[in-house]
Amino acid sequence: MLFRSRICFQLTNGTRCLSNDAIRQGLIGMVGRTPLVRINKLSDETGCEILAKAEFCNGGGSVKDRAALYLIKDAQEKRLLRPGGTVVEGTAGNTGIGLAHMCLALGYKCVIYMPENQSQEKIDMLTTLGAIVRPVPVVAWDNPENYNHQASRFAESLDNAVWTNQFDNTANRKAHMETTGPEIWEETRGKVNAVVFGTGTGGTLAGVGTFLKEKNPKVQVFLADPQGSVLYNYIKHGKLERTEGSSITEGIGQGRVTKNLEGAPIDDALAIKDTDAVEMTFRLLHEEGFFVGASTGLNVAAAAQVAKIMGPGHTIVTCLCDTGQRYYAKLFSKSVLEEMGLLDCIPIPYRTSLH
Numbered sequence: 604m605l606f607r608s609r610i611c612f613q614l615t616n617g618t619r620c621l622s623n624d625a626i627r628q629g630l631i632g633m634v635g636r637t638p639l640v641r642i643n644k645l646s647d648e649t650g651c652e653i654l655a656k657a658e659f660c661n662g663g664g665s666v667k668d669r670a671a672l673y674l675i676k677d678a679q680e681k682r683l684l685r686p687g688g689t690v691v692e693g694t695a696g697n698t699g700i701g702l703a704h705m706c707l708a709l710g711y712k713c714v715i716y717m718p719e720n721q722s723q724e725k726i727d728m729l730t731t732l733g734a735i736v737r738p739v740p741v742v743a744w745d746n747p748e749n750y751n752h753q754a755s756r757f758a759e760s761l762d763n764a765v766w767t768n769q770f771d772n773t774a775n776r777k778a779h780m781e782t783t784g785p786e787i788w789e790e791t792r793g794k795v796n797a798v799v800f801g802t803g804t805g806g807t808l809a810g811v812g813t814f815l816k817e818k819n820p821k822v823q824v825f826l827a828d829p830q831g832s833v834l835y836n837y838i839k840h841g842k843l844e845r846t847e848g849s850s851i852t853e854g855i856g857q858g859r860v861t862k863n864l865e866g867a868p869i870d871d872a873l874a875i876k877d878t879d880a881v882e883m884t885f886r887l888l889h890e891e892g893f894f895v896g897a898s899t900g901l902n903v904a905a906a907a908q909v910a911k912i913m914g915p916g917h918t919i920v921t922c923l924c925d926t927g928q929r930y931y932a933k934l935f936s937k938s939v940l941e942e943m944g945l946l947d948c949i950p951i952p953y954r955t956s957l958h
């Protein structure tokens with residue numbers, strides 16, 4: 604029997620009802636079909652429809668749940684993982700959290716290598732989810748001690764284990780080609796002019812961009828890059844050169860072209876300063892009611908820039924990657940923001956959210 608419920612809200616312009624007529628099959632069934640939400644004030648301000656997939660509504664709480672599910676499915680299909688096996692991954696945290704949730708649901712063990720500069724909240728959550736977490740020193744990809752190479756070696760040393768390799772396994776991009784892209788197309792009824800995403804592995808941008816360009820080659824695909832990443836200069840000038848500084852954002856920014864990003868149909872890149880990403884994170888909280896992390900602030904700040912470039916009347920889609928709870932100790936700390944020179948970009952009335 605299908606359980607149907609109808610929840611109605613009184614809005615300033617009338618009543619809006621939500622219907623929930625589909626039962627999701629366990630945690631795995633809670634990946635994808637996230638709400639597409641209009642960012643109201645910013646849309647009114649720019650004259651564009653600024654829309655965002657609320658990816659924190661996935662079962663594991665972030666955009667990376669889609670990739671995590673496809674990476675496990677890929678390992679199962681390739682018979683790399685038998686019942687009771689171990690999933691090993693190198694991650695900034697969110698992919699690991701997605702994998703750890705799914706490992707619990709599917710009966711696998713989970714071992715996570717992550718750079719030790721990522722938020723304590725993500726480490727704590729991984730431990731709570733039963734994963735073995737190994738924070739390792741932050742070194743570049745070409746160093747054999749990089750967290751990804753350590754994950755790969757550890758998986759190889761075990762029986763019945765797989766390194767899911769989110770950066771170069773294109774099952775990640777496929778997740779967004781088969782789910783996020785089609786959802787955006789259907790939910791906007793094909794009326795989407797541009798998409799813009801910050802990039803970690805490149806899976807979201809490449810998957811969504813490839814799907815939408817196949818549907819309509821006129822859809823513009825923008826890469827939004829944080830400080831200290833090479834992708835802005837790569838798209839603009841063909842050079843793998845980092846932009847200045849480092850970033851408070853986590854989970855995005857890259858030092859190389861991953862297999863997931865390779866061949867992605869990207870029209871242009873935007874370099875987004877931390878001051879803009881952080882200001883938008885707090886605007887989203889105080890003006891729109893969304894408690895999100897800094898990569899979401901960066902995505903939405905980039906969407907506002909795309910609106911300026913394209914002019915009023917366009918529909919621009921991005922995503923709300925995860926919640927602010929995952930970064931509470933740093934991103935909402937007055938002293939940390941002050942130390943990083945990021946306090947002044949937060950409008951004074953919004954500083955009440957700081958601890």
Ligand SMILES: Cc1ncc(COP(=O)(O)O)c(C=O)c1O
Pocket residue numbers: 666667695697698801802803804805806807808853854855896898899924925
């Ligand atoms: C918080 C956050 N935002 C954005 C992204 C970017 O997604 P992708 O890996 O698909 O480029 C990630 C992970 O990569 C993330 O953890």
Ligand SMILES: N[C@@H](COC(=O)CCC(=O)O)C(=O)O
Pocket residue numbers: 667693694695696697698699802803804853854855856857858
């Ligand atoms: N968001 C992903 C991937 O993280 C990154 O890409 C961060 C940048 C890097 O490590 O190169 C995750 O949650 O693992």
